[in-house]
Amino acid sequence: MFSETVIRRCMNAVLNCSQRRGIANVEAIKTTPIRCANSVHRFLDRYDTFLFDCDGVLWGNDHVTPIDGISSAISMLQKLGKKLIDVTNNSTTSRLALQKKFTKYGFESPMENIFGPGYVSAKYLKEVLKVTGKTYLVCGDPVKWELDQLGMENVGCGSDVDKPTNDIHELLDHSFHDDIEAVLVGFDEHFSFNKIYKAASYVSNPHCHFVATNSLERGMFIGSAIDRSIIYTGAGILYVFGFWNRRLAPVSSSVMADSHVTDNMAAVNLSIMERSIYNTETNRRRLPLTGVMVNSVAIAANREPFVVGKPSRTMFDFVLKAHSDLNLKRTVFVGDNLKADMAFARTVGIDSALVLTGVHKVVDIQHHTDFTPTYVLNSLADIAC
Ligand SMILES: [Mg+2]
Known part of the structure; x- marks a missing residue:
């Protein structure tokens, strides 16, 4: 899928971008083992059921902006025979409206696979x-x-x-x-x-x-978007936290810092940078x-x-009631929010994947180590690479 040269080039692109912004622990990144093709294959082989958050995963966190490649990724998962279930915390929409929205964004879901608060x-x-x-x-x-x-x-x-x-x-x-x-x-x-x-x-x-x-x-900002994702995305890289270490021990903040981009100063710098951007945006x-x-x-x-909503396990209880055949060991939750989605997965005892197309980024993980995801993907679309 990706040659080592391509992977290294992608890593360098991220490094260069991060260096310019003064937010990354460069030496730490170089120690990160990334085997994109193998990682994606193992990720897909490992699970039969994929639970998805919607906002920030299937489309932008503003509820409307499309994310490139999502319909292809969903289509590929369906062709592989995976069970796909949507579990959203969005109470501004009904299941019927969500189903219509899925169609608009290029994929389909039966009503019995949609769970909203x-x-x-x-x-x-x-x-x-x-x-x-x-x-x-x-x-x-x-x-x-x-x-x-x-x-x-x-x-x-x-x-x-x-x-x-x-x-x-x-x-x-x-x-x-x-x-x-x-x-x-x-x-x-x-x-x-x-x-x-x-x-x-x-x-x-x-x-x-x-x-x-x-x-x-x-609360959330609406209006012209700020592309936080440029800091860590654009390279099509799959960061893998959990294939090996989750079975051995929880990923500590020091491990995160050593392996995945960030340190405390990076977080501070990012926070200052974001605040300064928000303060200059008058139309947000x-x-x-x-x-x-x-x-x-x-x-x-x-x-x-x-x-009722995530991270409470009540949503999952009703998922299980409707899909009693779920094998929890072969089920993964894909979401963009550490406190809602990753915490939910932790609560119900399933693996999790954080996508960087929504609320939280890699830099945020060190501040929420209780909710460290099993995997991090730039975008759900990356699984269709
Ligand atoms: Mg979300």
């Missing part, structure tokens, strides 16, 4: 908590759609019906349902003071279940995500929700 939350409320009455939703239409599919009664989706006020008497006159069994908080573009007030009031009743679709995701906007809404209600209620 809205769908799993609805299943959790119905099948685990045995909710039969009303659920108050602080969520958008996609999550409501999932509850509707299961025939679960729900209220609250959309703009709140009462007038915003800080007058205590008017607040006491706001409309409340007296038979709410559960509150579910996810991404809600109609999120408001009134919704916090009502959700917090409902879950102040200890008999009312308090569930969140996901909570790790708190900070988008609040689900964690903001979940935490707002939790703080007001003085109560923590049960969180």
Whole structure:
């Protein structure tokens, strides 16, 4: 697949780029053993089932930017007879919408292979908590759609019906349902003071279940993109952490520093560089995500929700329920987020692969050594090289 010359040329390209930016431990990189063709073959042979995160893996972390070569990689995995299952923490979309999005991006997935936090939350409320009455939703239409599919009664989706006020008497006159069994908080573009007030009031009743679709995701930049990936990508290299060392011992931060690009100063430099770029970008906007809404209600209620999304193993429990034939030793999770995806894989006891097309980069691993991935790939597309 790749000759040693090509691999060395690729490594040098990364080294030169990193050197120019003053962020890499060059001597350490030179010690890294990379056999791209063998590594890819072993990676593919080792697993029957590939669980994928979506944002930052199948398309950009902004939810819309295509990643070159992904449809070819998915097609190749399907031709090899691999089982592909999508496990996303995105509560802004339903399984139906995701399925349509897959088609738009050039690949297909059956509905039973798609697991989102809205769908799993609805299943959790119905099948685990045995909710039969009303659920108050602080969520958008996609999550409501999932509850509707299961025939679960729900209220609250959309703009709140009462007038915003800080007058205590008017607040006491706001409309409340007296038979709410559960509150579910996810991404809600109609999120408001009134919704916090009502959700917090409902879950102040200890008999009312308090569930969140996901909570790790708190905000992200939208607008013109900053290509962090240029620092470590462009060479088509597969970094392999786990084929051998995971079986022997956890990968320590010192091992990471010695073998894979980074050291503490590199992280500091990268952080400073990114901040300076963000500060000069006037057209970038900070988008609040689900964690903001979940935490707002939790703080007001003085109560923590049960969180369904990654890294909780609840998502995986429902994957296993639908796919009871999974062999965990031959299953790998491919994601872009150490705290969500790699932590999820660690929680459920399967191998993991970090792709560098989303949230986290190689330099971030040393700060999250508990979630060190088994493998690191520049992009999922690299497996089709
Ligand atoms: Mg992601």
